[in-house]
Amino acid sequence: xxxxxxxxVARVNRRxxxxxxxxxxxxxxxxSLPLYGFSATVFAKxxxxxxxGDEKYQAVRAxxxxxxxVYAAEHGGTPEIVETVTERVNSKGEKTSMxxxxxxxxxxxxxxxxMRSGLxxxxxxxxxxxxxxxxxxxLCAGLxxxxxxxxxxxxxxxRGLRRCGAALGLAALLLIPLFLMRCNVDFSRQIKxxxxxxxxxxxxxxxxxLDAFLYGGSAxxxxxxxxxxxxxxxxxxxxxxxxLLCVYTLAAVIAAEGHPAHALTRGLLYGFIIALCVxxxxxxxxxxxxxxxxxxxxxxxxxxxxxxxxxxxxNLRDIINRGVPxxxxxxxxxxxxxxxxALLCGIPAAYAMARxxxxxKRAFLGFVIMSQMFxxxxxxxxxxxxxxxxxxxxxxWGLMFINAAFNQAFAIWxxxxxxxxxxxxxxxxxxxxxCSTVSAMLRVLLPMAAPGIVTxxxxxxxxxxxxxxxxxxxxxxxxxxxxxxGITQFSSFNMIEWQYLFAASLVATIPVVIxxxxxxxxxxxxxxxxxxxx
Amino acid sequence: MNTIPIRxxxxxxxxxxxxxxxxxxxxxFPIGIVFKLSLSQISKSGVVGGWYGLENFRTAFRDPAxxxxxxNTAVWVVSVVGLSTLLGFITAMAxxxxxxxxxxxxxxxxxxxxxxxxxxxxxxxxxIKAEYGNLNNVLLNxxxxxxxxxxxxxxxxxxxxxxxxxxxxxxxxxxFTVLAGLQSIDDAYYEAATVDGAGFWRKLWNVTIxxxxxxxxxxxxxxxxxxxxxxxxxxxxTKGAPANKTDTMVTLLYMRAFYDNQKGAATAMSVxxxxxxxVCAGAYMMITMRKEEQ
Numbered sequence: 001x002x003x004x005x006x007x008x009v010a011r012v013n014r015r016x017x018x019x020x021x022x023x024x025x026x027x028x029x030x031x032s033l034p035l036y037g038f039s040a041t042v043f044a045k046x047x048x049x050x051x052x053g054d055e056k057y058q059a060v061r062a063x064x065x066x067x068x069x070v071y072a073a074e075h076g077g078t079p080e081i082v083e084t085v086t087e088r089v090n091s092k093g094e095k096t097s098m099x100x101x102x103x104x105x106x107x108x109x110x111x112x113x114x115m116r117s118g119l120x121x122x123x124x125x126x127x128x129x130x131x132x133x134x135x136x137x138x139l140c141a142g143l144x145x146x147x148x149x150x151x152x153x154x155x156x157x158x159r160g161l162r163r164c165g166a167a168l169g170l171a172a173l174l175l176i177p178l179f180l181m182r183c184n185v186d187f188s189r190q191i192k193x194x195x196x197x198x199x200x201x202x203x204x205x206x207x208x209x210l211d212a213f214l215y216g217g218s219a220x221x222x223x224x225x226x227x228x229x230x231x232x233x234x235x236x237x238x239x240x241x242x243x244l245l246c247v248y249t250l251a252a253v254i255a256a257e258g259h260p261a262h263a264l265t266r267g268l269l270y271g272f273i274i275a276l277c278v279x280x281x282x283x284x285x286x287x288x289x290x291x292x293x294x295x296x297x298x299x300x301x302x303x304x305x306x307x308x309x310x311x312x313x314x315n316l317r318d319i320i321n322r323g324v325p326x327x328x329x330x331x332x333x334x335x336x337x338x339x340x341x342a343l344l345c346g347i348p349a350a351y352a353m354a355r356x357x358x359x360x361k362r363a364f365l366g367f368v369i370m371s372q373m374f375x376x377x378x379x380x381x382x383x384x385x386x387x388x389x390x391x392x393x394x395x396x397w398g399l400m401f402i403n404a405a406f407n408q409a410f411a412i413w414x415x416x417x418x419x420x421x422x423x424x425x426x427x428x429x430x431x432x433x434x435c436s437t438v439s440a441m442l443r444v445l446l447p448m449a450a451p452g453i454v455t456x457x458x459x460x461x462x463x464x465x466x467x468x469x470x471x472x473x474x475x476x477x478x479x480x481x482x483x484x485x486g487i488t489q490f491s492s493f494n495m496i497e498w499q500y501l502f503a504a505s506l507v508a509t510i511p512v513v514i515x516x517x518x519x520x521x522x523x524x525x526x527x528x529x530x531x532x533x534x
Numbered sequence: 535m536n537t538i539p540i541r542x543x544x545x546x547x548x549x550x551x552x553x554x555x556x557x558x559x560x561x562x563f564p565i566g567i568v569f570k571l572s573l574s575q576i577s578k579s580g581v582v583g584g585w586y587g588l589e590n591f592r593t594a595f596r597d598p599a600x601x602x603x604x605x606n607t608a609v610w611v612v613s614v615v616g617l618s619t620l621l622g623f624i625t626a627m628a629x630x631x632x633x634x635x636x637x638x639x640x641x642x643x644x645x646x647x648x649x650x651x652x653x654x655x656x657x658x659x660x661x662i663k664a665e666y667g668n669l670n671n672v673l674l675n676x677x678x679x680x681x682x683x684x685x686x687x688x689x690x691x692x693x694x695x696x697x698x699x700x701x702x703x704x705x706x707x708x709x710f711t712v713l714a715g716l717q718s719i720d721d722a723y724y725e726a727a728t729v730d731g732a733g734f735w736r737k738l739w740n741v742t743i744x745x746x747x748x749x750x751x752x753x754x755x756x757x758x759x760x761x762x763x764x765x766x767x768x769x770x771x772t773k774g775a776p777a778n779k780t781d782t783m784v785t786l787l788y789m790r791a792f793y794d795n796q797k798g799a800a801t802a803m804s805v806x807x808x809x810x811x812x813v814c815a816g817a818y819m820m821i822t823m824r825k826e827e828q
Contacts (some may be wrong), residue, residue, distance in 0.1 A: 183678035189677060
């Protein structure tokens with residue numbers, strides 16, 4: 001970064017501080033305004049067989065308005081009149097409307113009221129406010145005494161204070177969505193669960209706090225039923241907190257770093273990576289927790305826990321009794337066999353492709369690439385006929401050969417890339433010393449190419465292990481099924497035993513995921529060497 | 535040259551023999567069978583009769599689901615390949631920058647690639663279940679939603695979910711192929727660009743994209759083929775229901791061949807799929823071979 005003059009530094013710092021202070025002040029103002037509006041029906045009337053604006057409508061409307069005025073005179077506030085129009089066709093075939101009027105009492109609750117309420121949402125809001133205030137103090141402390149110091153020369157303590165100020169602003173920013181989500185839990189989810197008879201822990205305390213928060217303690221026993229009729233929505237001051245905190249955080253970042261670009265890109269990068277990892281791990285989390293739930297819990301729409309209430313380890317025993325070890329063994333046999341065949345055929349071919357010059361090399365390469373294109377799915381009918389003809393139908397052997405053949409292209413491709421990247425000098429020397437080509441390859445080349453071979457091996461193994469489509473067509477005997485087909489027995493047409501399905505899936509997934517993680521580093525290199533670079 | 539002397543003229547072919555034999559029997563032979571069957575009459579019990587001309591193709595084209603399924607296949611391939619390439623590219627860019635925990639992130643991104651599609655699809659099938667699916671449960675418990683949402687309200691939405699799962703499982707492949715390309719770019723290019731005052735977007739456009747283009751092309755063509763052939767996702771989540779409206783070509787082919795006993799129509803569809811793939815394969819081969827010559 002170019003060095004800045006004290007004038008420039010002071011100007012940037014001044015602007016950042018003013019923006020931060022302004023944003024924080026506006027946040028405090030927003031907190032004093034109603035964050036949430038709650039409304040409940042105090043009077044309702046329907047008018048059927050009518051049109052909006054006709055006499056009947058006018059009469060009912062007047063009646064409703066009067067009721068609203070009476071309510072306002074008695075209780076204060078400004079009740080809101082809501083009309084819902086439903087179009088319908090009456091018995092004479094005329095199109096009319098049905099208008100439902102509701103007088104709704106509306107009340108707002110400010111941020112301070114939330115914080116005093118003792119609700120979980122209130123604590124989150126309080127934490128956000130405290131973060132903001134603490135951040136502001138730290139930011140000011142970081143700016144004080146180093147007002148005109150250029151950023152590269154900033155003492156570590158001052159920079160640290162400013163960075164803490166920015167981090168606390170970010171924390172406050174992230175707490176606001178949590179607050180909004182928690183409001184849904186407190187005002188709706190818990191209430192719904194309780195009215196459906198699924199009392200969660202701490203329901204009494206929640207109802208007590210809601211009573212104090214919304215009814216001033218007057219509802220008592222009736223809080224639950226009253227809350228059932230309450231509708232609520234976040235008002236604009238609640239949403240305004242988000243951009244305001246963004247402005248505050250950005251200003252603090254500028255004060256700490258001089259300019260926000262680097263911090264922003266880092267923030268975006270981490271945000272993206274975290275979101276991606278959460279998304280990718282989510283199905284595995286679901287698999288894990290569902291595998292150890294009881295059958296009733298897997299289909300419970302009222303389930304409120306993130307993890308099983310009781311880890312049902314007996315699910316594992318049950319799948320063992322239902323043939324899963326046999327399927328795993330079949331999968332293992334078939335994958336090992338397929339890998340062995342694929343490599344035994346693939347290594348010589350790749351060697352010839354990498355080291356020898358001969359007529360038809362290009363044609364063979366074309367053949368290999370073409371065969372890579374044809375997934376077995378399109379050839380299913382042909383494959384099943386062929387297998388019938390050579391009596392390999394419904395056997396693990398048949399699957400072995402098919403998997404080996406369809407992975408041949410990729411194996412040759414990866415291996416050839418590895419071989420080409422290794423110099424042939426040593427082999428040439430070995431040949432001159434009287435070694436045969438075969439032993440030159442076995443003793444000289446293969447040890448050097450070991451990492452590439454291991455990558456190919458694992459890759460073919462995983463492909464064979466995960467293969468589903470051919471197996472499901474070729475295998476009908478239960479004792480010959482590989483695991484990918486075996487798990488489908490837990491999902492019959494009208495009943496799916498999710499816990500067994502996922503327990504078996506988990507057992508089938510863990511080993512290959514670990515294997516894949518082992519070759520992940522070589523995979524990138526292997527793909528470049530083999531498939532991509534040519 | 536990186537070659538070794540050969541003693542006999544026929545020696546290389548001996549080295550190729552096992553591989554050739556394996557692929558001829560288990561890849562080329564079934565192709566021949568499918569072609570032969572597509573032109574033969576096949577009875578309901580699977581007995582192959584004589585020459586049937588193009589009758590099987592006529593049956594396939596007259597299949598009430600054929601139009602919808604071709605459209606679905608196009609939507610499926612274009613959306614999955616397009617979006618997974620875009621997202622995979624972004625992921626690769628992110629994974630290529632240095633940051634704390636990069637090793638862990640790379641290992642995690644590999645996960646969907648290493649998992650069987652049928653297992654991934656089963657999990658997502660459970661996640662989006664309307665009544666008790668985990669997505670509703672989690673979102674309600676977190677307070678993101680106020681009331682349960684039917685995540686599969688119509689077959690269009692279900693098909694969109696299937697595409698989503700397809701994208702999800704394809705991202706790692708794209709990300710790692712592109713990452714391989716990115717890693718092979720010499721830092722000197724970026725340094726030169728920085729000296730010239732190029733910003734992030736200029737570097738992306740003028741350095742990164744031209745240099746990873748080969749990886750990207752190969753990966754896209756391969757992806758088109760893999761995605762076209764992808765079977766377990768659709769088969770597990772909807773089985774093509776209702777009335778083949780969410781089927782793609784390969785699932786329809788499977789249903790016709792092994793459920794509805796219309797092997798003739800199924801082989802004709804195989805040949806049609808085969809022809810479509812041939813176009814892709816031809817394009818792929820031309821690209822690869824051209825690079826080979828360079």
